[in-house]
Amino acid sequence: MARAGVSRRALLGGSALAAALLCAPHVAAQALPRVVIVGGGAGGANAARTLLRDGRVEVTLVEPEPLYVAVFHSNLWLGGFIDFAALAFGYQGLARAGVRVVPQRADAIDRERRELRLADGGRLPYDRLILSPGIDLDYDSVPGWSRAAETAMPHAWKGGAQLRLLKERLDKVPDGGLIVIIAPPNPFRCPPAPYERASMMAHRLKTTGRGGARIIIVDPKPKFSMQGLFQEGWEGHYPGMVEWMAPDISDGLVSVDPATGTVVTGFETYREAALVNVIPAQKAGAIARGAGLADASGWCPVEAASMASALDPAVFVIGDAAIGGEIPKSAFAAGSQADVAARALLAGLFGEAVPPASYASTCWSLIAADDAVKVSGHYRPVDGRIREVEGTVSGAREPAALRRRQQEENADWYRAMVAGMFG
Ligand SMILES: Cc1cc2nc3c(=O)[nH]c(=O)nc-3n(C[C@H](O)[C@H](O)[C@H](O)COP(=O)(O)OP(=O)(O)OC[C@H]3O[C@@H](n4cnc5c(N)ncnc54)[C@H](O)[C@@H]3O)c2cc1C
Incomplete structure (x- = not known):
């Protein structure tokens, strides 16, 4: 029972996943506004969860990879602190929760018709689009x-x-x-x-x-x-x-x-x-640049109060692809941007007041066993840009117990982050 515009191949591309999503309860809910999300990473998966909790929109996630590898804890794997299995997650949990997962690459966006074009030729109409495609590498920069x-x-x-x-x-x-x-x-x-x-x-x-x-x-x-x-x-x-x-x-x-x-x-x-x-050097993922949503910097300018694209109010750009001020490109930040974008998107769709935006990011870094440092910030829209309003960073020569505790915080944050995205 595929929706109009999505090919059967798109939906049947991943066997177990396809079975889960074909059984998903939302498929019948055709009258709800359609929110399509491109990219099932730190930004996209978190946005899907927030929208799903609200329950007033149909949520479709377009992601070609069957497994997400959380590059944000990959350094710990390099160091021998965790197994590779701790980095890899499938999309079955999101599909079971009611997100319609389309295992396809998004090839282009027809912004005028509000339609996403998929790699297999399928089309997905949307009322609002959230882009979280992460980065592309600049292969000519070295x-x-x-x-x-x-x-x-x-x-x-x-x-x-x-x-x-x-x-x-x-x-x-x-x-x-x-x-x-x-x-x-x-x-x-x-x-x-x-x-x-x-x-x-x-x-x-x-x-x-x-x-x-x-x-x-x-x-x-x-x-x-x-x-x-x-x-x-x-x-x-x-x-x-x-x-x-x-x-x-x-x-x-x-x-x-x-x-x-x-x-x-x-x-x-x-x-x-x-x-x-x-x-x-890096730039916003190709799908965002190809749709004319990036500026000369190669990144996508956004409204600081909502994460809506500065170039198209029907599109929200979150995560690493966005640029709008002082917030760093981190998984933590992508999660907080997802929350702001989802709430602003719902408010816009249903004629409600947009809640005030507030963002956060903390990045822990492990230097050696039980020796983790961190940099944290809170951010708000100021004069149209996302500005840091409060920031802290670890001190030099901190007690060993504090450094150990910071590594425990890092592990706790990671567990909560991936459970929120994929659990
Ligand atoms: C080595 C390393 C360590 C890091 N450590 C930390 C850390 O400790 N803490 C922290 O907070 N952050 C960390 N980060 C940063 C973090 O990984 C990123 O900021 C975060 O993943 C950004 O989320 P995103 O949603 O923008 O992109 P991603 O998480 O990369 O997700 C993008 C998704 O979009 C999909 N996609 C791309 N193009 C398309 C398309 N055309 N159609 C459909 N899907 C598409 C991709 O397949 C991918 O799944 C680290 C990064 C690196 C490289």
């Missing part, structure tokens, strides 16, 4: 690197296969071997994550008898999130293993050669690196 080179020099910034590749490569780095991380320019997904990744790599190397390995971070930025805390942690836990090169020290990245594992900076050439992790 000279010598390209999509064809992502196996030789993995990014591991988006999904499962790349993450597994990075872990395999990390596990083969010999004692005394060299890892180079090319850090991205601002703005990018999760500001502390490249540096937490370096910490987790160092932890893994050190605890597996390879403490003679070195990790060099070549950064285009003159400073980075929680810099002092990371550098203090590297000196304490991994002396001599992690070296951060600001652009005035490295004299800038010149090029990489994926065939030989070479990284050339203005200051030095690193040859035969055992692993080069290229984290390139």
Whole structure:
């Protein structure tokens, strides 16, 4: 009993999932306003839940991947703190709860007709659209690197296969071997994550008898999130293993050669690196850019009070694809944006007052076992932009018990986050 506009293939694409969604109670509720969500990640899955709880709209989630891999705790897996299974989730829970899950890629948006075009040719009409497609990588941003080179020099910034590749490569780095991380320019997904990744790599190397390995971070930025805390942690836990090169020290990245594992900076050439992790510049997911919802920055401008696209009031853009001020690109932030967007969307549809917007983000970073630091902020619309109204960051040389507690908080947040999305 597929709705008009969605092909049977779209609905039947994933067997167990399709069975669950064909039985879902909402299918009969044809008169409800149609909200279509693109992307079942931190933003999209949370938006689906909030809308579902309200009960006044039909919620359709378009997501091509059968499994979501929570890249937001992948550094802990690299470090050996959790299993890969703790990162992977299916969409059956959302389908059972009443979300109509369409296992298809969204190819284009016909904004005039308010219709989403799917990869299999199907069409999905919508009254309101929520886009949470995450990021695309700018494959031209690192000279010598390209999509064809992502196996030789993995990014591991988006999904499962790349993450597994990075872990395999990390596990083969010999004692005394060299890892180079090319850090991205601002703005990018999760500001502390490249540096937490370096910490987790160092932890893994050190605890597996390879403490003679070195990790060099070549950064285009003159400073980075929680810099002092990371550098203090590297000196304490991994002396001599992690070296951060600001652009005035490295004299800038010149090029990489994926065939030989070479990284050339203005200051030095690193040859035969055992692993080069290229984290390139980023931009909003292609579906949002293709629909004309991004500006010249490559990101999607939004109304700070609602997360509605600044370019189309029928579309809300949440998560990493959006740009609207000072809130960082994090899963925590995506969840809070999902909540604001869903409430504003419902208020708009049903002629109610839009509730005041308030956003939050906390990013915990694990530096070593039981040594987690965090940066938190609260954000509100101020003069049309999302501004930080309150922020805290861990202090230097905090007591070990506090650092341990912060790691417990991190684990608790993750459990609650993924249960909220997929449970
Ligand atoms: C190494 C690393 C560590 C991180 N650590 C943290 C952390 O500790 N805490 C934290 O809060 N955040 C962290 N983050 C950031 C967090 O992962 C992102 O901010 C968050 O996932 C953004 O959510 P999103 O919904 O925008 O995108 P995603 O979660 O990436 O979801 C996007 C979804 O859209 C789908 N999609 C894309 N295009 C289409 C299309 N055309 N049609 C249909 N579906 C589509 C994708 O398949 C995907 O499932 C980390 C990120 C990285 C890389």
